[in-house]
C-alpha cells in the first residue's frame with residue numbers, strides 16, 4: 134500500500150495485479166537504492182555467460198562507462214539457445230500476422246534453426262565479427278531473424294526504419310560502411326506496397342561498401358535484381374551450406390551489438406552504439422518487472438523493429454524473457470479500425486504496448502469498434518514515445534483495459550536502450566506521468582546551473598547514475614558523444630527533454646528542448662528536414678519546427694526562402710513536400726510550408742527556431758537579444 138495519499142488524479146493498483154506481479158516493487162526500489170551495482174549484478178546472474186565478469190561496473194574513464202567487464206556472452210545465445218535447451222524448445226517465440234491476414238508462427242526451436250541457417254549464409258558471404266550489416270524491411274519475421282543472425286556471429290546490425298527513404302538510407306549505409314544490405318522486395322502498408330527494394334536500388338548507387346544485397350520476398354512484385362550483387366533470401370536459405378546449427382561467436386560484454394541511427398541536435402543523424410552484455414541485462418530486467426512477464430503470457434509490442442522500441446522490446450527483451458511475442462505487419466486501422474482489437478481477441482494477447490499517437494488515432498473511431506471484441510485477456514497496457522495526454526490515457530484505461538489493466542507509461546530513449554522512468558504494476562498511476570525512475574536509477578530535474586529545481590518547476594531532465602544498457606558512444610564520433618550528452622552538466626547525462634516533478638516525486642515530461650521533433654512518436658531532426666529542403670533546386674534556406682498536432686503530437690512546419698527566379702505556388706509547395714518525402718521518408722513530409730523573405734537568426738548565423746515557434750503560436754519569443762534582424 135502507498136505510504137501516503139498522493140495528490141491529483143490517482144489510480145491505485147488492483148490487488149489482483151499486485152498479487153500477480155513477479156516481484157514486490159517496493160523491495161526492488163529498496164534493494165537498488167542501497168546497491169544499484171549489486172541490483173544489476175543480480176539480474177545479470179539470471180542470464181548465461183560463457184565467462185563471468187571480473188567487475189560489474191568500471192567508471193574509471195567516465196563518461197565511457199563499461200559494464201560486466203571481462204564477461205563473455207552473446208545476446209542471441211540468451212535469446213534462443215538457452216530456451217531450446219529447456220522445456221521452452223517447442224514454445225512459441227513469435228506469432229506473426231500480415232496485413233492481408235495471413236499468419237505464421239515460430240517456436241523457439243524454429244527461430245533458432247532459421248537464425249542459424251541465416252548466420253551461416255552471412256558467414257559464407259564473408260561477414261565477420263565487427264562487420265556492419267544494414268537491414269531495411271517491413272515488419273516481418275525475417276527482420277528479427279536477420280538481427281539475431283548478425284548478433285550470433287558478432288556482426289553489428291544497423292536497422293533502418295522501412296518508412297525512411299532514399300537519402301536517409303544512403304546516408305546510413307555510407308556512415309556505417311555496411312558490407313551487406315538485407316532488404317525486402319516491398320512492404321505492405323495500408324493496403325499499398327512500399328517499394329523498399331526500388332528505394333534501396335537508388336540509395337545503393339552511391340553506397341560503395343555494400344557487396345551483397347539479400348532480398349526477402351514479401352510482396353512478389355517484380356523488382357530489379359542486379360547480377361553478382363543481389364540474391365534471394367529464400368534461395369540462399371535452401372542451400373546445403375545453410376546448416377541448422379551454427380557456432381556462436383563468444384562476445385565480450387562490451388562488444389557492440391548494434392548501431393541505431395537517431396536524430397540529434399545538429400547535423401546528420403548519429404548512430405547510437407549498444408553492446409551485448411549491459412544492453413542485454415538492462416532490457417531483460419526492465420521488461421520482466423515493468424510488464425510483469427510470466428511463462429504463459431502473450432505479449433504484443435506494436436512498435437516497429439526499426440526503432441529502439443522494437444529492438445529492445447519486440448526482438449531482444451521478449452526473447453530473453455522466454456515469452457511469446459506477437460508481431461503485426463500493417464496499419465492499426467486497416468482495413469477497419471477494429472483490426473488491433475480483433476487480433477487481441479483472436480490471439481488472446483495479455484500485454485499491449487503502443488504509442489499515444491496510435492491510441493489517439495484509434496480513439497477517434499469511437500468505442501463501438503473495440504466493444505465488438507473480447508479484450509478480457511488483457512492484463513497490462515503500455516505507452517511510449519511521447520507524453521500521453523490524460524484524455525487518451527483515460528480512454529485506453531477504460532475502453533481498452535476495462536479499468537483493470539494498469540498503464541505502464543515508459544519514458545526512455547534510443548540512447549538509454551531501456552525503460553528509465555516507468556511505473557511497475559504495483560505503482561499508483563497518474564494519467565500523463567511515467568511516475569518514477571526504474572530501480573537503480575537516480576534522475577533529476579535541474580536548472581541552467583545544474584542545481585535541482587523545486588517541485589513543479591520545469592528544468593532539464595538528467596540522469597545521474599550509469600545504467601547497464603546505456604549507449605557506449607556514437608559510431609565513429611566519441612567526441613560528439615561526450616559533447617552532446619555529458620558536457621552541459623559535468624557528471625550528468627543530458628536527455629534533451631524538459632520535465633517537472635510534482636510534490637509526490639512523480640515526473641512529468643514536457644518535451645524536447647533541442648531540435649528534435651517527435652512526429653507520431655517518431656524522432657526526427659530539424660536538420661534532416663531542412664537539408665532535404667535545401668537540396669531542392671528552388672530553396673535557398675529552410676527552417677523546420679514542430680507545432681502541436683491533435684493526432685500526431687507534433688507536426689512539422691517549415692519556412693523556406695526561395696532562390697531568385699522561383700516564386701511561391703501551390704504546385705511548388707506540394708513538390709517540396711514530396712521531395713522531403715522522397716529524401717527522408719513519408720513521416721518527414723511537412724504539414725505546412727510557408728515561403729518567407731527572411732529567417733530570424735543569431736548574429737553568428739544560427740536560425741532561431743524558438744522565435745519561429747513562438748511567433749507561430751502567438752507567444753512571446755522570450756530573450757531575443759542575440760537576434761540579428
Ligand code: WTA
Pocket residue numbers: 395440441442516517518519520521542543544545546547548567628629630642644645651654655656
Ligand atoms: C520522448 C523512444 C514522454 C522523449 C523510446 C524522449 C517520451 C524521446 C516518452 C526519445 C514517454 C519517449 N513520455 N516522452 N513515455 N517516451 N519520449 O529515441 O522526448 O525515439 O527524449 O526513443 O521520446 O525518442 P526515441
